[in-house]
């Protein structure tokens with residue numbers, strides 16, 4: 001594959017345990033991004049610090065930050081620098097209401113001066129390589145067009161565009177016309193994100209956008225973690241998926257203490273994993289309050305799944 005493939009950050013899903021397991025069972029991804037880290041009461045969140053301690057040991061993972069202004073950005077980048085990481089991704093795409101109301105994530109996009117303020121962190125830390133992940137706007141993609149001169153002025157290794165507004169959420173196709181215009185006007189390498197669900201989907205994007213430098217895939221890889229390996233046969237796919245499930249289970253059993261916590265996280269994992277599996281079994285797996293019953297449903301799904 002000519003374009004680089006990045007694994008999108010997904011809060012609550014693509015944590016350290018997930019990334020390590022994915023890398024050892026499937027691989028094929030150039031880089032992973034942590035779910036966003038943020039400041040609370042003037043310091044980095046405790047859970048983010050835990051994640052950061054792991055990222056130190058993951059050569060292929062870049063920490064992502066969700067700052068409101070250059071002050072918050074500097075607090076986060078200093079911690080990341082101290083942890084030994086030299087790459088940082090800046091989030092300007094999160095559409096969650098609370099985040100947007102706090103003028104973070106996609107909430108910052110209508111304010112060019114605030115975007116410029118956050119991006120000024122790139123000048124303050126020249127030893128760090130920054131990238132940016134953004135949506136096309138809060139309510140309208142007109143936000144994007146006024147930000148291009150600001151984005152072009154700073155030093156970034158790439159910009160990932162999820163060409164939907166925050167208002168559009170996660171459904172439907174990203175706006176390819178908006179993406180095409182951004183690709184032609186942005187002076188940095190550009191990465192496509194949003195609804196890539198198959199290997200053919202990646203190929204098609206390469207054909208449609210020859211100047212593309214990479215693709216970032218989130219839910220597509222959660223659903224079909226073998227997506228980047230069309231060369232594997234059914235037996236190989238089955239062996240890898242079963243191995244993947246078992247390793248994730250073991251990792252979460254070590255990470256979380258009580259049975260209910262393990263169950264909750266495994267059920268969240270299965271919200272995305274194998275969406276085309278037997279519907280009745282999946283419903284039972286999602287609803288059960290028993291970890292023992294959950295394991296039984298999961299084993300049956302993995303056994304009966306059509307891996308072609």
Ligand SMILES: Cc1cc2nc3c(=O)[nH]c(=O)nc-3n(C[C@H](O)[C@H](O)[C@H](O)COP(=O)(O)O)c2cc1C
Nearest residue numbers: 008009010011035036091162194195196217218219
């Ligand atoms: C549950 C969930 C959590 C997410 N968390 C993050 C996050 O922490 N940082 C981020 O930049 N994007 C986050 N995203 C957005 C994804 O990285 C990605 O941009 C989006 O899902 C579209 O790509 P996809 O269709 O390939 O999944 C999240 C999305 C979902 C569904």
